[in-house]
Amino acid sequence: MPASLIDVSEIPSLSRQRLGDQIADVLRKQIVVGELAPGSRIPERETSLALGVSRTPLREALLILESEGLVTMAPARSPIVANPSPKEVVDLLIVQSALEALAGDCACDTITEEEIGHIEELHGQMVAQADSTESIDFFQVDMAFHQAIVAATKNAPLIKTHAQYNSRLWRARYLSSRRRVKKRSLTLAEHGNILEGLRNRDRKRTSRALEKHLKTAIRNISTILAEPGTDA
Amino acid sequence: MPASLIDVSEIPSLSRQRLGDQIADVLRKQIVVGELAPGSRIPERETSLALGVSRTPLREALLILESEGLVTMAPARSPIVANPSPKEVVDLLIVQSALEALAGDCACDTITEEEIGHIEELHGQMVAQADSTESIDFFQVDMAFHQAIVAATKNAPLIKTHAQYNSRLWRARYLSSRRRVKKRSLTLAEHGNILEGLRNRDRKRTSRALEKHLKTAIRNISTILAEPGTDA
DNA sequence: CAAGATTATTTGGTATACCAAATTATGAAT
DNA sequence: ATTCATAATTTGGTATACCAAATAATCTTG
Numbered sequence: 001m002p003a004s005l006i007d008v009s010e011i012p013s014l015s016r017q018r019l020g021d022q023i024a025d026v027l028r029k030q031i032v033v034g035e036l037a038p039g040s041r042i043p044e045r046e047t048s049l050a051l052g053v054s055r056t057p058l059r060e061a062l063l064i065l066e067s068e069g070l071v072t073m074a075p076a077r078s079p080i081v082a083n084p085s086p087k088e089v090v091d092l093l094i095v096q097s098a099l100e101a102l103a104g105d106c107a108c109d110t111i112t113e114e115e116i117g118h119i120e121e122l123h124g125q126m127v128a129q130a131d132s133t134e135s136i137d138f139f140q141v142d143m144a145f146h147q148a149i150v151a152a153t154k155n156a157p158l159i160k161t162h163a164q165y166n167s168r169l170w171r172a173r174y175l176s177s178r179r180r181v182k183k184r185s186l187t188l189a190e191h192g193n194i195l196e197g198l199r200n201r202d203r204k205r206t207s208r209a210l211e212k213h214l215k216t217a218i219r220n221i222s223t224i225l226a227e228p229g230t231d232a
Numbered sequence: 233m234p235a236s237l238i239d240v241s242e243i244p245s246l247s248r249q250r251l252g253d254q255i256a257d258v259l260r261k262q263i264v265v266g267e268l269a270p271g272s273r274i275p276e277r278e279t280s281l282a283l284g285v286s287r288t289p290l291r292e293a294l295l296i297l298e299s300e301g302l303v304t305m306a307p308a309r310s311p312i313v314a315n316p317s318p319k320e321v322v323d324l325l326i327v328q329s330a331l332e333a334l335a336g337d338c339a340c341d342t343i344t345e346e347e348i349g350h351i352e353e354l355h356g357q358m359v360a361q362a363d364s365t366e367s368i369d370f371f372q373v374d375m376a377f378h379q380a381i382v383a384a385t386k387n388a389p390l391i392k393t394h395a396q397y398n399s400r401l402w403r404a405r406y407l408s409s410r411r412r413v414k415k416r417s418l419t420l421a422e423h424g425n426i427l428e429g430l431r432n433r434d435r436k437r438t439s440r441a442l443e444k445h446l447k448t449a450i451r452n453i454s455t456i457l458a459e460p461g462t463d464a
Numbered sequence: 465c466a467a468g469a470t471t472a473t474t475t476g477g478t479a480t481a482c483c484a485a486a487t488t489a490t491g492a493a494t
Numbered sequence: 495a496t497t498c499a500t501a502a503t504t505t506g507g508t509a510t511a512c513c514a515a516a517t518a519a520t521c522t523t524g
Contacts, residue, residue: 054509067299076515091387102330155323286479308485
């Protein structure tokens with residue numbers, strides 16, 4: 001007796017979402033954190049049964065995830081979790097870098113004082129957790145920091161595209177983050193630089209700081225991906 | 233007796249694509265050129281019947297188009313062709329601008345001499361058609377010019393994301409292009425500048441030229457969208 | 465015993481059936 | 495005639511059924 005996906009104790013009339021979207025959310029989360037490993041199969045019948053739904057909405061979810069680049073659907077094979085090549089990861093990072101530089105530029109015009117405050121708070125959390133052994137916490141706040149900057153642009157397409165690139169890069173960046181526990185001070189310094197640019201609403205400084213920050217990430221991840229692949 | 237979508241006289245064994253993808257291609261083309269007007273309904277039964285397929289693959293196509301931002305699917309209403317607000321169009325253009333600037337930068341490293349030749353040829357076509365009354369031809373070559381630059385980066389995610397933004401912007405840019413027949417010389421001058429940057433593999437010049445070119449487009453489209461909406 | 469052919473089974477792709485919500489049409493009451 | 499309530503119908507969401515291709519298993523044959 002598989003449990004249904006969500007407790008439907010929400011507002012019964014409003015905000016009903018398609019099942020496919022909900023399933024996509026569930027699977028996306030599992031893929032992003034590596035619970036569903038890259039390359040692993042997602043058989044339609046088995047998975048839909050496990051989720052307590054039929055194949056139809058599961059299929060919709062898989063199509064959504066395919067369009068996001070998280071799932072690969074070959075003609076007559078089981079859908080598999082995307083397993084991006086090193087080159088593809090770098091390509092994704094290059095675009096992500098440009099998106100965040102743009103976001104920094106735009107955010108200087110659109111960000112509110114409250115939003116700056118929120119980002120400062122995130123930065124504070126990262127400083128506080130800099131010595132934490134739980135690398136996952138530090139990493140998640142790091143991601144939230146970047147997301148918050150993009151959100152401050154109020155540019156919906158930019159926010160969505162950035163989120164999608166983030167999903168595809170999450171795993172690679174997490175693995176990179178785990179090996180750089182010793183170098184968190186550099187991350188924090190770069191974040192501080194970005195934050196300073198935002199505070200002064202200095203478009204060039206902010207976008208350049210973000211660009212430089214991402215370039216660092218590209219360099220780090222490139223070296224990791226060059227190694228023979230030892231996974232989590 | 234509705235005709236089937238495609239003649240299956242292709243290689244029978246290889247490259248078989250899902251019906252949903254093919255339908256998405258058909259509908260995307262119709263949406264992009266305005267054959268399916270913004271805001272118009274796409275009833276599932278009626279449309280699937282007209283295309284000679286069942287609702288299932290049509291629905292897959294609609295989901296793909298929704299994820300591309302070309303179709304809006306509300307909870308219990310017929311899917312409708314997206315009708316982006318002026319603010320959204322500008323937001324899209326801002327991102328597209330950053331994507332093309334990035335492409336120009338990257339392409340300077342990756343573009344081949346053949347590809348430069350191809351782009352020069354496109355430029356030559358535009359020069360030749362500068363006085364053509366068929367604004368559609370000039371416009372399409374214009375789009376191809378930009379696509380070719382992005383393609384030269386060999387960055388698959390960038391190419392795909394750019395293509396999606398292009399789809400969503402196609403109509404707005406076409407309408408803008410039609411009102412600027414008199415100012416094609418400016419477009420050509422800016423393209424020449426971009427091309428020169430590519431020839432010299434000058435990353436800064438190329439990306440700046442593309443950025444400036446897109447900024448011009450944003451300005452033009454903004455003024456058009458500010459007017460009361462008279463359509464095609 | 466090994467290798468190839470053939471059958472059985474699994475799996476994705478598509479079509480159809482069913483349901484619930486929403487819209488439209490219809491009719492009664494003021 | 496207008497307005498509100500109610501019934502009929504349309505429409506999207508989900509489940510199920512069916513088919514063809516691909517894979518796995520089995521059997522036959524050299």
